[in-house]
Structure formats: C-alpha cells, structure tokens
Amino acid sequence: MSEFSLWDIVYNLLLAGRWTVLLSLTAFVLGGIVGLLLLMVRTAGNPWVVRFVRGYVELFQGTPLLMQLFIVFFGLPLIGLDVSPWVAATFGLTLFTSAFLTEIWRGCVESVGKGQWEASASLGMNFTQQMRYIVLPQALRIAIPPTVGFSVQVVKGTAVASIIGFVELTKAGTMITNATYAPFTVYGCVAVMYFLICYPLSLFARHLEGKFRNVAR
Amino acid sequence: MSLVELHAIHKSFGALEVLKGIDLSIDEGQVIALIGKSGSGKSTLLRTINGLEAIDDGVIMVDGKKISERDTDLLALRLQVGMVFQQFNLFPHYTALENVMLSPQVVKKQSKAEAREIAEEMLAKVGLADKMMHYPDQLSGGQQQRVAIARALAMKPKVLLCDEVTSALDPELVNEVLAVVRQLAEEGMTLVMVTHEMRFAREVCDKLVFMHQGRIHETGDPEEVFSNPKTPELSSFVGGLA
Ligand SMILES: Nc1ncnc2c1ncn2[C@@H]1O[C@H](COP(=O)(O)OP(=O)(O)O)[C@@H](O)[C@H]1O
Ligand SMILES: [Mg+2]
Numbered sequence: 001m002s003e004f005s006l007w008d009i010v011y012n013l014l015l016a017g018r019w020t021v022l023l024s025l026t027a028f029v030l031g032g033i034v035g036l037l038l039l040m041v042r043t044a045g046n047p048w049v050v051r052f053v054r055g056y057v058e059l060f061q062g063t064p065l066l067m068q069l070f071i072v073f074f075g076l077p078l079i080g081l082d083v084s085p086w087v088a089a090t091f092g093l094t095l096f097t098s099a100f101l102t103e104i105w106r107g108c109v110e111s112v113g114k115g116q117w118e119a120s121a122s123l124g125m126n127f128t129q130q131m132r133y134i135v136l137p138q139a140l141r142i143a144i145p146p147t148v149g150f151s152v153q154v155v156k157g158t159a160v161a162s163i164i165g166f167v168e169l170t171k172a173g174t175m176i177t178n179a180t181y182a183p184f185t186v187y188g189c190v191a192v193m194y195f196l197i198c199y200p201l202s203l204f205a206r207h208l209e210g211k212f213r214n215v216a217r
Numbered sequence: 218m219s220l221v222e223l224h225a226i227h228k229s230f231g232a233l234e235v236l237k238g239i240d241l242s243i244d245e246g247q248v249i250a251l252i253g254k255s256g257s258g259k260s261t262l263l264r265t266i267n268g269l270e271a272i273d274d275g276v277i278m279v280d281g282k283k284i285s286e287r288d289t290d291l292l293a294l295r296l297q298v299g300m301v302f303q304q305f306n307l308f309p310h311y312t313a314l315e316n317v318m319l320s321p322q323v324v325k326k327q328s329k330a331e332a333r334e335i336a337e338e339m340l341a342k343v344g345l346a347d348k349m350m351h352y353p354d355q356l357s358g359g360q361q362q363r364v365a366i367a368r369a370l371a372m373k374p375k376v377l378l379c380d381e382v383t384s385a386l387d388p389e390l391v392n393e394v395l396a397v398v399r400q401l402a403e404e405g406m407t408l409v410m411v412t413h414e415m416r417f418a419r420e421v422c423d424k425l426v427f428m429h430q431g432r433i434h435e436t437g438d439p440e441e442v443f444s445n446p447k448t449p450e451l452s453s454f455v456g457g458l459a
Contacts, residue, residue, distance in 0.1 A: 119306035119365075122267055123320035123372060124295040126288070133319060137310050 004180045010189055016172030017193050023168055024155045024197075026090050031097025031154070032147075038102040043109055043135075044127055053102065060099030066160050068092050073164040089161035097154055104146050108139040145209040152198045152205075159194075169193055218281055220245045220407055221266060221298075221376055226275035228261055235261045237431040239275070243376065248408045250418035250439065253428035254454060259411040262428070263378050266409070267298040280375060296324070299374030303381040305361040307353040313340060313364045314349040317371045325372070332371075339367035343397050359390030363397055370401075377401065379410035415455070419443055427451045 042053040060068065072095075073088040083091070112135045120134045162171035173190040177183045219242035228236040235258045243249060251259045264270040265277065268284065268291040277284045284294050308316050317336035321327045327335070340349055343363035353361050362382055369377055379398065383391040395417050402408055402421050412418055418425060418439055425439040427450075435442060435451045446452040 115302065115304050115306035116308065118269055119300075119302060119308070120320075121269060122295055122298075122300040123368070124292055124324040125320065126292060129323050133323060134308055138308075141310075 004176070004182075006185070006189075009176055009180065009182075009186055012176055013169060013172055013186075013189055013193060016167055017169045017197075019167060020155070020158050020169040020194075021197065023086075023089060023093065023158045023161060023166070024151070027093035027097050027158070028151055028154050030090070030094040032101055034094060034098035035101035035105065038098060039105045039109065040131065042102070042106065043131065057099045057103045060096050061103070065092075065096055065157050066163060068096055069160055069164055085161065085164045085166035088164055089158070089166045093154065093157060093161070096157065097150075100150055100153070101147065104150060105139065105143050108143040108146075109135055111142055112138045141212055145205050145212060148201060148205040148208060152201050155198050155201070156194065219243055220247075220280060221409075222276075222278040223266070224276040224278075226262070226265060226277070227273045228258075228265060228270060229273055235431050236265070236272075239433060241426065241433065243407060243409060245375075245407055246405045247424060248402045248406075248422045249410070249424045249426055250422040251409060251411045251426050251428060252413070252415070252418065252454070253434075257428040258431045259428050260380050263300075263380050263409065263411055266376070266378055267300050268294050269300070292324075296372060297375045298378060299369035299372055299376070300378040301362070301365050301369050301380070301382050303384050305353070305358070305365045305385070307361050307364055307368070309353050312350050312352055313345060313356065313367075316353070316364055317368045320368070321371050335371050336367070339371045340364070342370070342400075343367045344393070357390060358386045359393045362386065362394045366394075366397055366401075376407045376409065379408065379412070381411050381413065383412070383414060415443070427454065429454075 038053050038056070041049050069089065069092040072092040073083070073085070076083050076088065076091075116134050116138070117130060120130045125133070158168055159170040161168055162174065165171070167175070169190055173186050177186045180186060221241075221243040223239055223241045226236050226239040227234070239262060241262075251263065253259050261270055265272050266279075271286055279294055279297050284290055307313075308319070311319065314333070314336055317339055318329075318332040321332040321335055322329060337346070337349065340346055343366055345360060345363055345367070348356060348360060348364075351360075353364070356364065362385075366377075366382075382398070383394050386394065391414070395414065398408070398410065399417075399421050410418075410422075422439050425437060425442045426433055427435045427442070427448075429435075429448075429450045435446065435448050442451065443455060446455055
C-alpha cells in the first residue's frame, strides 16, 4: 500500500482538519450565544427558569457527549427532521458547549458581590443595564481564562462526531487507515494535529489566567 | 405633605419580624438620624424606602405618590431616593469619574458631556476633583465613600439615605466623610442616616429616631432626646455609648 506517502496522509488529514476547526468554532460560537442567553434568563431569577437551566446543565454534564450526539442524530429523524451528520454534530456540540459555558459563567457572575447589584439598583438601573454595565464586565474578566480553557474540550469533543459519519480529523484518520493499513502512522499524525490546535489554546488560557490574576480591576 | 411618608410598614424575613409597624414622615430639607442597637431593623427600614427590600404590608409615599411593587414604580422611586452604603460599593472597573457619570448617562439618558459636567461638579463638591481618573482601588476608604456620595448626588435625588457611611472607615478617615454629609445638610438636602456618631447626630440632625426591636421606640429633637430620654431603652442605649 505504498502509493500513500507520508505527505499524502498529512495532506488528506489537513483537509479534514479544516472541518474539525470549523465544527469547533461553530459549536463554540453558537454554544456561547445560547450559554449567554441561558445565563441571562437564569440570573433574572424566575424560579422555574432557574430549575430548567439547572436541569439542562445537569443533563449535559451527566451524560457522555457520544450519547448526546446519538440522540440528536437518531432522534431528530423520529420527529421528522432528517439531518446531515454536519447539522447533527453542530447541533449536538452546540447544546453541549452551551451547558458547560453557562455553568462556568454562572460561577463568574455569582462572584460579583451583592453590593454591586444593590448599588446599581439604587441608582435606578434595570436588570439589563445592571448586567451590561456592572455585572458582565466584571464577570468577563474572571470568565475568560476558564472559557478559553474549555474551548480545548470542545475541539477534542468534535472527534466524537466521527461516529455519526461526519468526516473530520478522526474520521479521516479511520478512512485513511483503512486504505493504508498504517494505523500507527496515521493516528500518530491525527494526534499531532489535535495537539497543534489544542496546545496553543491551553497556553493562551494559562497566559490569561496569570494576566487576570494580577489585575484587580 | 411630607416628602416621604411611611405608614404601618411591616417586614419579616421568614419567621423573623424585623419591622413591626413603622410610621415615619420625612419633610423636605429634614435631616433625620436613625439610631438603635444592631439588629433593631435600621438598615431594613432604610432599604424599604428605596425598594431594595420589599415590604409585606403598609404604604410608602414619596413626593405624594404611592409606591407599589411594580418594577417601573421601583425604578421611578429610585430616581427620587439615593443611597450610600456602609461598604461604598463603587464599581471597581470604572474610574471615579465613570462611577459618577454612568447612571446619569444610562438611566437618565443624559449626553456624555452633560453627565461629565455634573459628575465633575459633584466630585469637586466632595473634594475629589483631583482624583477623577483614579480607580476605586487607588483611593482610600474615605475617598471611596465620598465618590459614592457624589455618585448618588449626580442623580439629583430628593432624599439621600445613608446607612452607616462611616462604619467601615478607619477612625482618621471618618471626619472627611462626615464633613461632606454636614455640608449637604447645610445646603438643605433631605437626609436619613443610620449612624453611631452621636455627637454628629446631635449637631447636624433635626430629628432623632430611636429604633428598638423593629419599632420606633422614641423620637424627637436630638438635644432633647439625648439629654432627657423618656424610655429606659433609649436611656440605656445612650448610656452604653458614653
Ligand atoms: N436578608 C435578610 N434575611 C434574613 N434576615 C435578615 C436579612 N436582613 C436583615 N435580617 C435580619 O433582620 C434583623 C434586622 O437587621 P437590620 O435591619 O440589618 O438591623 P440593623 O441595621 O439595625 O443592625 C436582624 O436580625 C437581621 O439578622
Ligand atoms: Mg445595619
């Protein structure tokens, strides 16, 4: 099977790697938006909404990502929605990401003291203004390092999408292995590529952590 | 009619009844000192006046208008009633100037120039014209509290509530804050202050309200009340301070 040079392997993996990056970015951005909405409605404090969001978070934290993707991929057709692996993977990873991010951010919002809420309320601000000008800016500083750190989990999570047939890095690795019978080389290359995506993110998160620890405001 | 009227205010936290029927009227320009032991309900009473604490029963009227629990009413109420807290509660991510400018801009929709002009005026009034660009963590406690007063004043409230505004300060910083409060009183600002500074209360306030176990136990002219307390509770409270 020597028609495949190492370069062919790497080249094909790089092509598929673009989908890993795209899926990660999409899930992260959409998950971030959904997570922020959940955070806002949860912080506003209607007890039923709080309970719903808590249940949502528990559900996604308490089940394997693989099961979540299976349920989306095989469940949506049952209610008449036939979705491609790309849509199913995006949808599933978005839900997964939103649950984790909203929980990370909840902790950050809660670290902003009651005095800040009361002072801004006594100045006549409504909930949206309090969030926008007082609470979120302070929470954001604390939230950035763990958020960037979590993005690594999202990148690695995209590997699971290979199981429902979405051709990203891991799936491409499997397909190339089937053609080359060189699993060690191929998966070795796959691992290196994940590492090249994730390691800079980890470094960046650590850098931010140090930076924000030293800044009081 | 008084500027603020409280009728039969009741408030409980769970089974704990903290306000047991409070009647109080505050006239325009009046300076009221609220005194009493810790836990007697002073802060809770103050916080009901600007809706930070919802009441269980009773009526609050500000400027002739009855306040209900509706959000819009509360926001309107807070435009009339400013508050300064024991712990300052400045916004740490904004400079002194930004702390003072923010609400006029976002709540009252004033232009940036307008808000800045008022903020500079208020900061100058509390003696901090040279600290406008400082962040709260670059200011002393006394300076932070003065920024907090300027921030409340910039909203042009009709009444200013002060909850132990000097209690968190080192002793040497107390006077600079009291001087600002005294100046406000002299300018005719309506003030309700919870305080342990009895000498200050005696010199500056028009009316003294002594709270005991969730009720207004005794009230009157400060000189009168201090020199001749009518109830044993106030007598022992004043005695305990001396
Ligand atoms: N949010 C709250 N929840 C439960 N109890 C409270 C709360 N706020 C105040 N209390 C209780 O109400 C009582 C009166 O408190 P407060 O008004 O702060 O008194 P003061 O300011 O006179 O010291 C105290 O027993 C206090 O523990
Ligand atoms: Mg108190």
